[in-house]
Amino acid sequence: MNFNIxxxxxxxxxxxxxxxxxxxxxxxxxxxxxxxxxxxxxxxxFKKIDCLKCANCCKTLGPRLKDADIEKLSKHxxxxxxxxxxxxxxxxxxxxxxxxxxxxxxxxGDNFCLVYNSRPKACKEYPHTNQKNILGILxxxxxxxxxxxxxxxxxxxxxxxxxxxxx
Ligand code: SF4
Ligand code: SF4
Numbered sequence: 001m002n003f004n005i006x007x008x009x010x011x012x013x014x015x016x017x018x019x020x021x022x023x024x025x026x027x028x029x030x031x032x033x034x035x036x037x038x039x040x041x042x043x044x045x046f047k048k049i050d051c052l053k054c055a056n057c058c059k060t061l062g063p064r065l066k067d068a069d070i071e072k073l074s075k076h077x078x079x080x081x082x083x084x085x086x087x088x089x090x091x092x093x094x095x096x097x098x099x100x101x102x103x104x105x106x107x108x109g110d111n112f113c114l115v116y117n118s119r120p121k122a123c124k125e126y127p128h129t130n131q132k133n134i135l136g137i138l139x140x141x142x143x144x145x146x147x148x149x150x151x152x153x154x155x156x157x158x159x160x161x162x163x164x165x166x167x
Contacts, residue, residue, distance in 0.1 A: 005056050005149065012146040019145055019155050023138055025162050034134050037161065038141075038154065042129040045153040055111040056147055059103040063122035064096040065089065076118035127151045 012019075026034055063069075074084040085097075088105055092098045099105060106114040113119055127148040128137055144151040 005054050008056070008149055008152060009146045012152050015145070015152075015155070018159065019142055022155065022159055022162065023142055026138060026158065027135060029135075031133060031135055035132060037158065038129050038134045041154045041157050042150070045150045045157070048153065049149050052111045054149060055103075055107060056149075057126050058107045058111070058113065058123075061126075061147055062099045062102050062104055063120040063126070064098060065120050065122070066097075069120035069122075070097065072118045073115060073120070076115055129154055 026037075029037070065073075070081050070084055070089070074081045077084065079087075088099055089097050090100045104113075106119075108114050113123070125131060127141075127144050127150055129141060129144075129151055131137065134141065141151055141155075145155050146152075
C-alpha cells in the first residue's frame with residue numbers, strides 16, 4: 001500500500017469499525033499466539049516503511065518521559081534536570097511528563113532525532129507492536145493505526161490472516 005502519511009488518519013478511520021471487529025477476534029487468541037502474530041508482522045512491516053520519511057510519532061504523539069529519561073536527556077544536553085524540565089516539559093492531565101509542544105523539540109528538519117542515543121524509552125519502544133503481552137495494549141495499538149503506518153499495515157495483514165471481512 002502506498003502511504004501518504006497525511007492521509008493515514010483518514011484511511012485508518014475508514015477502517016476503524018473493521019479493526020475493532022478484528023480486535024474482538026484477536027482478544028480470543030491466547031496471549032502467546034497473539035504475541036507471535038504481532039511480532040512476526042512487526043518485523044515484516046517495519047522493513048517496508050522508512051521512519052525517516054514519516055516521523056509522524058515524533059511530530060504528533062510524543063513520549064511520556066520517566067525520571068530515568070529526564071536524567072539521561074539532561075546529561076546528554078549537559079544541563080540540570082530542573083532546567084530540562086522548565087525548557088522542554090510539562091505535566092499532562094494524566095500526571096505524566098510530556099514535551100511542552102509537538103513536534104518534538106529534538107526532531108530535526110530531516111526527521112533525524114537529535115538525541116537519538118539518549119531518546120526516551122517510550123520512543124525506543126514505539127509503536128510497541130513487538131512488546132510482550134500485546135493483548136494488554138491492544139487498545140493502544142488500535143489508536144496507533146491512525147498514527148503509525150506500520151501498525152496500520154499490521155492490522156491490515158491480521159485482517160487477512162484471521163479471515164475477517166474477506167469479500
Ligand atoms: S514508528 Fe511509525 S509513526 Fe514513527 S516514524 Fe516509524 S513509521 Fe512513522
Ligand atoms: S526524542 Fe527523538 S525519537 Fe523521541 S519523539 Fe523526539 S525526535 Fe522522536
